Amino acid sequence: MDNYQLTGIWKNTLGRQCVENQLAVNRLKESFLSFRSNVTILANEIGRSLPDYTVHDITHIDALWEMADCICGVDYDLNPVEGFILGGAFLLHDLAMSLAAYPQGIIELEKLQLWHDTIAQKCKQLDIPIPTSSKYNQLPENIREYVISTALRKLHASSAEKLALNAWKSTAGDIFLIDNPEIRQSFGRVIGRIAHSHWWDISKLENEFSRVIGAPSWCPRNWTIDPLKLACILRVSDASHIDSRRAPQFLRTLRKLSPTSDEHWCFQEKLQKPYLSEDSLFYTSGYSFKSSEASSWWRCYEALKMIDKELRQTDALLADRSMNRFKAKRVFGIESPERLSSLIQSESWTPIDAFIHIGDLPKIIRNLGGEELYGKDMSVPIRELIQNSSDAIRARRKLENRSDEWGSIKISVYVEDENKYIEVEDDGIGMSLEVIKHYLFDFGNSYWGSELMLEEHPGLMAKDIKATGKYGIGFFSSFMIGDDITITTRKCNKAQEDTHVIEFRSGLNARPIIRNAMPHEYLIDGGTKIRITINNINTFDKIFEVSPRKTLTLSELCTAIAPALDVELVISEKDNVQRIPKDNWIKCSNHEFINLLVSLTHQYFEDIECTTEFLHMAAENIKFVYDDSEQIIGRAFLSQTMRDDSQHLMGCMVVGGLTETKMSGISGILVGKNTNAARNDSIIVASRETMSAWVSEQAQLVTRLYDHKQQMYISQIVRMLNGNPGSLPIAVFEGKYINYVEIENIIKDKDEIIIVDEFFCNYRANDFDNLIYEENIFFTPVIGVPGIFHSKRINSVNDYDTEQYNFNLTCVGFIAEVVSKAWDIELSKCIDVIDWRKEREKIVIAKNNGKEILERGYVFNRAQLKEDE
Secondary structure, eight states: OOGGGGSHHHHHTTTOOOSTTHHHHHHHHHHHHHHHHHHHHHHTTHHHHOTTSOOOSHHHHHHHHHHHHHHHOTTOOOOHHHHHHHHHHHHHTTGGGSGGGSTTTHHHHHTSHHHHHHHHHHHHHHTOOOOSOOOGGGSOHHHHHHHHHHHHHHHHHHHHHHHTTOOBOOTTOOBOSSOOHHHHHHHHHHHHHHHHHTTSOHHHHHHHTOSOBOOOTTSOTTOOBOHHHHHHHHHHHHHHOOSGGGSOHHHHHHSOOOHHHHHHHHHHHHBOOOEEETTEEEOOBSSOEEGGGHHHHHHHHHHHHHHHHHHHHHHHHHHHTTOOOOSOOEETTTTOHHHHTTTSOEESSOOOOOOOOOSOHHHHHHHHTTHHHHTTOTTHHHHHHHHHHHHHHHHHHHHTTOOTTOOEEEEEEEEETTEEEEEEEEOSSOOOHHHIIIIISSTTOOOTTOHHHHHHSTTTGGGTOOOSOOSSOGGGGGGGTOSEEEEEEEOTTSOGGGOEEEEESSGGGSOOEEEEOOGGGOOTTOEEEEEEEEOOHHHHHHHHEEETTEEOOHHHHHHHHOTTOSSEEEEEETTEEEEEOTTHHHHSOHHHHHHHHHHHHHHHOSSOOOOHHHHHHHHHHOEEEEOTTSOEEEEEEEOOOSSTTSOOOOEEEEETTEEEEEESSEEEEEEEEEOSTTSOOEEESSOHHHHHHHHHHHHHHGGGTSOHHHHHHHHHHHHHTTOOOTTSEEEEETTEEEEHHHHHHHHTTOSEEEEEETHHHHTGGGGOSSEEEOTTEEEEOOSOOOOSBOSSSOSOOOOOOGGGHHHHHSTHHHHHHHHHHHHTOOHHHHHHHTOTTSOOEEEEEEEETTEEEEEEEEEEEHHHHHHHO
């Protein structure tokens, strides 16, 4: 006799011995034993599909009878039909964690949206492209096992609902887990539903299992089925079964477990069977936990807290329904780690709940979600709200297969009852109550790519949504400008009556109010509307203030914040409504694009003025930048911004259409990707090869915009972007600006040349009255490297090492290449001459009234370089 048949629940139900109704009991028992025999085969396959998981085979299933006895009490009231259904739910609840439980195997999983979403989710985590094929055997090895294990884990509960009615095809005919067709049809659905319920939130049980089910025709009338009672028994029995039977030591040794899985195996390996005393489950360890196993001890503690929560919640539910309560109502010692350690022992260390605690969370959020993160820029909240709205609209386009033209963001400023308001409204994806509770209110937790997003919107992840927000902190920047904030939101696939309103009346110092919207507050098309009340007039003014002399309109501010948005902006201010079409920066003409850049420039720089002639010629230089798939990732022209006296326009890098960082040397817009929460450190998405081709073409066009002196500075930008300078000057020799080819012709018959920073000839030379230069002196930018992308990382798309800093980032690199070619010297030898780590030699470069003038520089000596080879 198997151990589960020794339990009180078995003996009182399927093991019952009675003269009356014995045929019905025997019929149920025989069917269950056959059911169990079939399930055993599938259950033993779980370990092959999910080797990292603790034991889920038939021994775990049988142990649930024992756990139910311990928790409910051996005399808990169950009839034989309920015993059959409970036993069936035990059999099925984890069975779909085996690939063998799916009649079509891996092919069945590959058809599911969850499979595609899981692939996309993992690829985003690893920052790798989503593969074109979703077939298991064609997935990259580094995601293959993750995808199948995650899919099985997420599907197993819902799939359990169908297993009792599923058929496996064979040459002998269909095979079912429950052989008896009448019993299968009578109980298959309710068994599956209860098995599924072990993964539900407990609040769902009461609604789903509100009715008692009558007995089948061949059983006594009083053998009714209470699915709520059975679902409660299943969830607490399954949750509570953690002991050494689920983590055999030898099996743990055989399997190559991940670190996290090994921690679970470690603590379960040490646990003895729990026992009941009064109303508490007692868990004890047979072995103590060493300090090296402390993380496993804490895993155990968290697991026991989960079990305690299940027991308490289930007891509350049964009590509320006036149902027979279980004997076990809590886990002993879970109130503190110190108390639990008397049962789950540690060796040479003490479990103390030293978990980091944030005492003043509102203050932390105000700091990290406000000025400490974003600085003193009071326009940041508008930026963050535009970003959130555009993400929501992009997601809805993907979700509902809408046109890329669909959706708009409405931004308005108005005065009402002497208060000033800023309002941002979108018709995006909207928020459910679950999103509000777990993501809107959870600082640092982003909804995009989360498990809840996958659950609420199956298929959205696989459609490769491009969410700009990923840190879960942007909304909290709103409290930089106001404490009175009202959010109105409706999930896009819900009815108007499901609109919710969230009111922050005292900022982060009080709990927000969540209520159902009044009819006049309904959002007709779904989405989200956020209204910020600004009581402080100084705060309001600072939002639009660029400098003491410059204040922007709302339209100007939004253009500066989002110059390249792929969503229409509708801006309302003082009865004036302006529409900025989506992708306006792409669709407009070159001259309209120049006007956009002029507007952006004046919003940031008051003193820069460009002539009409310059703007006309600049418009002719504007070129698109394309990625490998011919998608537009930039529109710009090369300019000179290193000198204050040059004409130029602003350039910016955008992420999700919003300005991230400014650019120098490139006037226009380039698409980038963000790398930090403050969104002030980004990199362009264009490849090295793409930027090289673009800047090489620009080098030929820029000559009509600037004189030779300015062109030499531009050559340095060309160098930094791996381009070909063409006819642009890269040095000054004997008072003339000379290009690459001219330098080659000059030096081919020379035996030595000296490279000096151009600062001397442009500035220091003015201090002398009779300067005569030595032969072979070339002046070029050496010391200063201009900033192209105003971010925290290096301003180049070069993948360079520090040894080649000068070679990659200054015009000296061009000259080193010329020397190598003209003198037939190995390039590495020429690069070594200009190694920035070596101190430049002090060289006589000129005489003034007979007095030698010394300056540091680099010396290329043909004979010495040849000798070194």
